[in-house]
Amino acid sequence: MLQDGIQLTPASTSNSTGKTRNKGKELNGSASTEEEEKRQGNGGDAQPPPASTCTTCAKGHTCQAVVSRTREMRSLIDAKKSHQAQALFGHLADEGHRPSLVTYTTLLTAVTNQRAFEAIPSLLAGIDAAGLRPDAIFFNALINSFVEAGRMGEATSTFWKMSRHHPGCRPTISTFNTLIKGFGIAGRPDESQRIFDMMAGGDGAGVASTVRPNLTTYNILVKAWCDHRRLEEAWGVVGRMRARGVEPDVVTYNTVASAYAKNDETWRAEELVVEMVRARLRTSERTWGIIVGGYCREGRLEEALRCVRQMKDAGVLPNVIVFNTLLKGFLDANDTAAADDVLGLMEQFGIEPDIVTYSHQLNAFSSLGHMAKCSKVFDTMVEAGIEPDPQVYSILAKGHVRAQQPGKAEELLERMRRLGVRPNVVTFTTVISGWCSVADMDNAARVYKKMRDAGVRPNLRTFETLIWGYSEQKQPWKAEEVLRMMQEAGVRPKQSTYSLVADAWKAVGLVKNANRNLGSPDDRRRPAPNASDHDEPDRRRRGDRVSSDCDPRGFAGSEGRSRVGCTVTASAQSRWSSSVKRRPCLLFSTCTLLPVKPNSSPKFIS
DSSP states (O other): OEETTEEOSOOOOOOOOSOOOOHHHHHTTOSOHHHHHHHHHTTOSOOOOOOOOSHHHHTTOOOHHHHHHHHHHHHHHHTTOHHHHHHHHHHHHHTTOOOOHHHHHHHHHHHHHTTOGGGHHHHHHHHHHTTOOOOHHHHHHHHHHHHHTTOHHHHHHHHHHHHHSSTTOOOOHHHHHHHHHHHHHTTOHHHHHHHHHHHHHOOSSSSSTTOOOOHHHHHHHHHHHHTTTOHHHHHHHHHHHHHTTOOOOHHHHHHHHHHHHHTTOHHHHHHHHHHHHHTTOOOOHHHHHHHHHHHHHTTOHHHHHHHHHHHHHTTOOOOHHHHHHHHHHHHHTTOHHHHHHHHHHHHHHTOOOOHHHHHHHHHHHHHTTOHHHHHHHHHHHHHTTOOOOHHHHHHHHHHHHHTTOHHHHHHHHHHHHHHTOOOOHHHHHHHHHHHHHTTOHHHHHHHHHHHHHTTOOOOHHHHHHHHHHHHHTTOHHHHHHHHHHHHHHTOOOOHHHHHHHHHHHHHTTOHHHHHHHHSOHHHHHSOOOOGGGGSOHHHHHHTOEEEGGGOTTOOOOSSOOOOOSOEEEHHHHHHHTSOOOOOOOOSOTTOOOOOOOTTOOOOOOO
């Protein structure tokens, strides 16, 4: 069975003879084998494996229960239920069984799939305590885990330990392929090339002397170069593979075609179709999807439509992904007539719309505030037996916000609850932005509390939306209070966050407070100075200050949080709350603005 590029078939593992083998510690980069053996002999801190109550496991053999549970773990992983596979592993030990190396390898795959990389050290310690000797399959899984975590230093270190300190446990083709892929993902294609060259020619130490690149290796290296738009080097790899007698396949051509399309040279990608035919390779749906998507990004929609029609002549039936790409292109261009033609073409080809098809339509209509059309599309989707997901509801909420109907946007939250659909952070943030856009921060704060009560963790955009809302209301002290809320929620502010708070203070003329937020981290940790300190001396003498706690529109936080330590004069507060022209939302590069009407706030969607 293959999982994440790692073969998880039972491998030969050394039977335990009762003598503890300390290989797991070595994987963690600790003391050498000799030192570890000395520590074991002197009663070191390595913990012995727990006593097995299973008689078979106690003799150092793998019992049928372990084999059965390991297979069940693999099945759960295949079903994308890695968390259940990890829990099943825990039950083995609780029941008095001794997991095998294959079981640990399967567990490592589950950990990797969940990106729970912090569990790796304890997993290695368990292997060490059980006296198991890692094999090539386990090492490959471990290297793959480090690659997925972006920890290429540890991946490389594990490779060398595997190569030089574990006789009989040599790197395999999968080992090299995983490293080449990892350096490509990390943006270091030159390192990918170096690993490839080591593999292809040997490294002088015999590490790669018996392993040669295969087609998959070449394709991974081509992708590493293409992902960074270094097409000359990519073509060099293609030439080299041909010289070695390895012919490019459809994956090779698709990888290069995708690079051309991303480089706005889709016409070159289409030329590759001719070369593929010449090489007697059949184009795939993926090939045409790349070309159609490239033309759509370039705004050459007629060319994209031509390619969809041409697919039939090439003997390839367009799939729903290709049609969705084309549909989105026309909808983004506000060409609803052509979009209807695409839907008609889908029907001609017998392609059923999926949730993405409907989502594209909903997104286009909601962006224009055409909620009647949104409702019609939504009803059609439900009638087709497609259950709306949180993203669909978020799109609908966005439409209501654009139509200045935050109340209707919030009603969707209740509708989702009744249908058993859990709103996500995007849904809640969209509703919050709606209340902010109509200058109703009380309701914005209430929805924020509702989100926390529902167990949905806010993100940076949620908090920056609240800061923007308070800034528009000329309430910079409340905008700064959001920074404390972020700390409580475990969300780290970015420089853009501090800039938003600073802008809020600048908007009311308190430049010193603004500079404090734009200063060093130490400056930001200092208590906020009283706003009244920046007012005229005669106002301070009159003693007409009021606490921000007395503001009738004060922030209704989700807990009894302390207020920002500042006070404002009544006259200043009146001046700040006076009617002013609201600034457009500049929070996010992806937000969309509608023209601002007089005496109305701009609408923006996260």
